[in-house]
Amino acid sequence: MEDIQPGCEPVVAQLKRWTDALMAKDFDVLEDVLHEDFQFTVDPQFAGGRMNKTRFIELDRKIKQCDIKFLGITARKMGDLITSLAFAQVTEAFEGDLGPGMPNAEDMAAMMQGAKLAYGSGWRQGPKGDWQCISHHIFGFIN
Numbered sequence: 001m002e003d004i005q006p007g008c009e010p011v012v013a014q015l016k017r018w019t020d021a022l023m024a025k026d027f028d029v030l031e032d033v034l035h036e037d038f039q040f041t042v043d044p045q046f047a048g049g050r051m052n053k054t055r056f057i058e059l060d061r062k063i064k065q066c067d068i069k070f071l072g073i074t075a076r077k078m079g080d081l082i083t084s085l086a087f088a089q090v091t092e093a094f095e096g097d098l099g100p101g102m103p104n105a106e107d108m109a110a111m112m113q114g115a116k117l118a119y120g121s122g123w124r125q126g127p128k129g130d131w132q133c134i135s136h137h138i139f140g141f142i143n
Contacts, residue, residue: 011084041136062094088119116141117138
């Protein structure tokens with residue numbers, strides 16, 4: 001299910017570009033999709049609950065296998081900001097050390113086997129006019 005306000009289609013395309021890149025292990029795409037001031041927030045049990053762009057991409061580069069299926073996407077625009085809300089079913093496997101404050105790769109993979117998650121993101125146009133994510137938050141797991 002998609003509920004996309006007119007004018008928000010470029011953000012939905014960027015969101016799908018992001019997830020397609022994760023599934024293809026093309027992590028360099030994240031440099032374009034994420035704004036330089038990007039902030040990721042999540043439950044504090046994961047790396048203290050906050051990561052900047054560099055740390056977030058570093059963690060994603062540890063993904064050795066990924067499958068993401070969107071269950072629903074909503075996008076709304078006001079002024080120069082677009083917000084997106086996405087529900088997705090995610091399966092991820094990791095390799096190596098995931099860094100300080102993170103579970104080990106095996107525990108993280110077990111947690112992310114068919115996990116249903118809710119995400120909220122904020123988007124602004126970057127210096128080249130393309131839409132970039134400035135803020136990305138995982139609200140949590142859906143039972």
